[in-house]
Amino acid sequence: MKDLSLLMKNNIIVILFVFILSLSLGCLALKVGLENPFEIALLFLGLFATFGGAYWGAKVSGEKASKIAKNQMIMDDLKMYSTNNREFIKRIDECKIKVLINEVHHKGKLSDVLEFQVYKVNVRKLYKEVADCTMIHKGELSHSVFYPFELYKIKLSILDNYVKKSIIKW
The missing domain is CATH 1.20.58 (Methane Monooxygenase Hydroxylase; Chain G, domain 1)
Structure with a gap:
């Protein structure tokens, strides 16, 4: 249970960091004089969301594949x-x-x-x-x-x- 709450805290911290970083980048773009600072902030946020989602999907998929392979080895051993x-x-x-x-x-x-x-x-x-x-x-x-x-x-x-x-x- 402690591991789950620690994991949730870490995820929240990372999400807040990315959100604040993207807003900071948008404000910086506004000061430089670019036309759409919110568009730049959303693109930056989308970039993190894309790679974060890909990482999370690969992680979950790898864990499930390991578990299935282990169970399959046990079943093959018992069958043999x-x-x-x-x-x-x-x-x-x-x-x-x-x-x-x-x-x-x-x-x-x-x-x-x-x-x-x-x-x-x-x-x-x-x-x-x-x-x-x-x-x-x-x-x-x-x-x-x-x-x-x-x-x-x-x-x-x-x-x-x-x-x-x-x-x-x-």
């Missing part, structure tokens, strides 16, 4: 790998990964060493399962499917390393 994406997601859905995710991420407070050992084993299993699933289809999945699982794998790796280091403290 649609079969692999479905197989990958189906494998994740049918696998025991969902159960492991629930056991790892919805675990409450660990009260004793035995619970911590079970948690550690589940983290290790989950990391291995996710790594195996992402390695099977590596390079054959769309980025919008592969990237979140790759990030999840990295986070699980960090959690796994943390759990390994924490066992020493117990």
Whole structure:
């Protein structure tokens, strides 16, 4: 919202500057002795309006074209790998990964060493399962499917390393 009001203020300042400049040019033409100072002022104003409109139109057109091209690339990526994406997601859905995710991420407070050992084993299993699933289809999945699982794998790796280091403290 602040950006919009700042943009509006800048536009108003530029319009006022051009208007005052064109009136000044008209007054200067009147002092020099030209016949139609208002005509000169309007021509000067028209010149700025023409080039300003062309700039604004090109800017809006370029922004829209960039957005459409980005969306088209995403859709092409999804279309190209649609079969692999479905197989990958189906494998994740049918696998025991969902159960492991629930056991790892919805675990409450660990009260004793035995619970911590079970948690550690589940983290290790989950990391291995996710790594195996992402390695099977590596390079054959769309980025919008592969990237979140790759990030999840990295986070699980960090959690796994943390759990390994924490066992020493117990």
